[in-house]
Amino acid sequence: MSGGRRVIIVGATSAIARTTARLFADEGASQVVCFEFEATVWPRFDALFNAVERHLGSPEIVLVAHGTLPDQMVCETDLAAMRMAFEVNGLATMTLLMLLAARLERQGHGTLAVISSVAGDRGRRSNYVYGASKAGLNTFLQGLRARLGPAGVNVLTVKPGFVDTPMTDAFEKGLLWVQPDTVARGIHGAIAKGRSEIYLPGFWRWIMLVLRLLPERIFMRLPL
Secondary structure, rough: OOOOOOOEEEOOHHHHHHHHHHOOOOOOOOOOOOOOOOOOHHHHHHHHHHHHHHOOOOOOOOOOEEOOOOOOOHHHHHHHHHHHHHHHHHHHHHHHHHHHHHHHHOOOOEEEEEEEOOOOHOOOOOOOHHHHHHHHHHHHHHHHHHHHHHEEEEEEEEEEEOOOHHOOOOOOOOOOOOOHHHHHHHHHHHHHHHOEEEEEHHHHHHHHHHHHHOOOHHHHHOOO
């Protein structure tokens, strides 16, 4: 519980989620409870949130932060790896959100914030499996936002760019990379403001706008 608000973070072991959790805790956390969560075991989701509600009560803010960044080259030859990317980033997250949506809809208020990615805005040859899994999630969140808005529940889609985390250790870092605390502050602020979508850092909105507007024949030639 943070400042009198009940906050649930799913996937709280990720670098971004841990930093965001500290921001909420700094508001005056009176209680912190941890539960084990496995994204691929969806039949246990309902029982998990029943247990969470018994300890904390109905949530007011839920941040869904779990995910996986698959190796594109591996996915092109290992179909099981490709399917797992969609299972974790897509189906598992959507299943979880359906359960949470029903609970928040009944109580008539709350925020669902979900970490997606700028990769979902357009398919690039270097990570189109990951991008496609996030693109499906983004579309799902748009529809969920329209459904829950009249009930007083806000749905926030978070689209980070390049973030220096353990999941991206193997990548060469450049000027566009940021640390997890930059993204965490953006998430925390966007939830407070009731935003529906946010690119983090904000300059990614304009980068992705340009990429989306490029004709396909030009986009296909880019080394992205």
